[in-house]
Amino acid sequence: MEKPKTKSAVPAAARSNLRDAAKRKAKTPARRTRYTWAEISEIFRRFHVQRAEPQGELEHVNAFTLLVAVVLSAQATDAGVNKATRALFAIADTPQKMLALGEAKVGEHIKTIGLWRNKAKNVIALSQALIRDHGGEVPGDRDELVKLPGVGRKTANVVLNMAFGQPTMAVDTHILRIGNRIGLAPGKTPDEVEDILVRIIPDEYMRHAHHWLILHGRYVCKARKPDCPACVIADICKAAEKTTSLPAPLIPIEPLEEAPA
Ligand code: SF4
Numbered sequence: 001m002e003k004p005k006t007k008s009a010v011p012a013a014a015r016s017n018l019r020d021a022a023k024r025k026a027k028t029p030a031r032r033t034r035y036t037w038a039e040i041s042e043i044f045r046r047f048h049v050q051r052a053e054p055q056g057e058l059e060h061v062n063a064f065t066l067l068v069a070v071v072l073s074a075q076a077t078d079a080g081v082n083k084a085t086r087a088l089f090a091i092a093d094t095p096q097k098m099l100a101l102g103e104a105k106v107g108e109h110i111k112t113i114g115l116w117r118n119k120a121k122n123v124i125a126l127s128q129a130l131i132r133d134h135g136g137e138v139p140g141d142r143d144e145l146v147k148l149p150g151v152g153r154k155t156a157n158v159v160l161n162m163a164f165g166q167p168t169m170a171v172d173t174h175i176l177r178i179g180n181r182i183g184l185a186p187g188k189t190p191d192e193v194e195d196i197l198v199r200i201i202p203d204e205y206m207r208h209a210h211h212w213l214i215l216h217g218r219y220v221c222k223a224r225k226p227d228c229p230a231c232v233i234a235d236i237c238k239a240a241e242k243t244t245s246l247p248a249p250l251i252p253i254e255p256l257e258e259a260p261a
Contacts, residue, residue, distance in 0.1 A: 033200050034183035034238050043184075044205035046232045047212035050253050054211035056162050058082065063138040063163035064130070065089045068098070068123055070158045071150045076113045084110045095127035095136050122150030140164040154190060157210070167206035169197045174217025175210070181221065182239045 033040070057078040060066035065085070073081045088109040092098040098106065107120035126148045130136055138159065139145060145156035157170035171179070171190035175197070179185035185196035201209045217223075220231050228234050228243040235247045 032186050033196055034186075035200075035236070039236050040184070040200055041202050041205075043233050043236055044201060044209060044212065046247075046250055047216065048205060048208070049250050050232060051208075051212065051215065052252070054208050054215060056158070056211060059085060059089075061089055061093050063159065064095060064098075065093050066163050067126070067138050067145075067148075067151070067155070067159050070155045071122055071126065072110060072113055072119050074119075074155075075115065080113055084112050095130040098123060098127040099131065119150065125149035126151065138163065140166070142168075157194075161207075161210055165207065167198075167203070167209075169194045169201075169206075169210050171197070172214060173223075174221075175213045177223060178213055178217050178221050181226070181241070182237050 035043070058066065058069040058073060059082045060069050068089075069081055069085055072085065088106065092101045092106075103120050103124045106123050107116060110116045110120060110123075113119065129148050130138065133147075134144070140160065140163070142153070142156045142160060145151050145159060146153060154170045154172065157168040160166040161168045161170065169175070171194045176187075176190055176193055179187060179193040179197065185193045185200065187193040187196060197209070197213075198206070205212075220227050226239070226241065226243075228237075229246075230248050231237065231242075231244075232248050232250050234242060235245050237245075
């Protein structure tokens with residue numbers, strides 16, 4: 001016998017609320033963050049006011065040169081990498097051209113950067129892998145990116161964020177420090193901090209959150225001595241070592257005012 005068709009016992013409006021509740025639950029801040037939703041949202045709103053379109057500071061002309069620059073930036077400053085890559089990218093901005101240049105000449109260009117011998121090897125090996133496995137294109141997929149020589153999760157996240165506009169969180173030394181210092185995302189490893197941040201940062205701020213946190217760490221919440229009087233979130237911050245609770249005026253910052261790290 002055919003089962004009678006019954007209407008759901010839950011009215012449509014209630015079902016909608018249940019769906020919303022489920023969504024909220026899925027987005028509930030990880031237990032370890034010390035901030036409420038309202039505080040987290042306000043922190044990123046202020047970062048957005050300061051820098052509506054933050055840019056990375058590694059110079060590049062396409063996804064391939066971005067990938068190479070990020071690989072070279074491990075344990076090096078962006079300014080140091082830019083100095084070395086300007087001439088290199090002028091003559092080799094594709095995997096094919098990089099391969100044709102060869103490891104020795106790549107090494108010549110980058111020998112002012114730490115670990116340059118190993119990095120030159122990786123640049124050539126990743127150019128070969130891109131040509132062999134991806135038709136010379138940089139893949140917009142984390143699993144594929146981390147298979148490339150010299151490319152780890154952090155590098156893949158930077159490339160996915162900057163070249164493909166994906167809402168990833170590449171946890172570098174600045175973000176690891178801020179996450180722990182202010183209790184936004186305490187974690188022993190970059191992966192732990194990344195895991196918390198991607199869950200707590202509101203979707204509308206996720207695209208630029210990585211750059212906002214890096215710039216905040218580089219110029220304000222600095223490693224040795226945080227510059228709390230210059231900090232726009234000083235009133236919200238829960239760091240034990242903050243020196244003021246008076247936030248700095250919230251005004252847009254021109255990119256040119258930023259000095260290279
Ligand atoms: S108030 Fe000080 S410790 Fe807190 S985020 Fe700002 S600079 Fe960092």
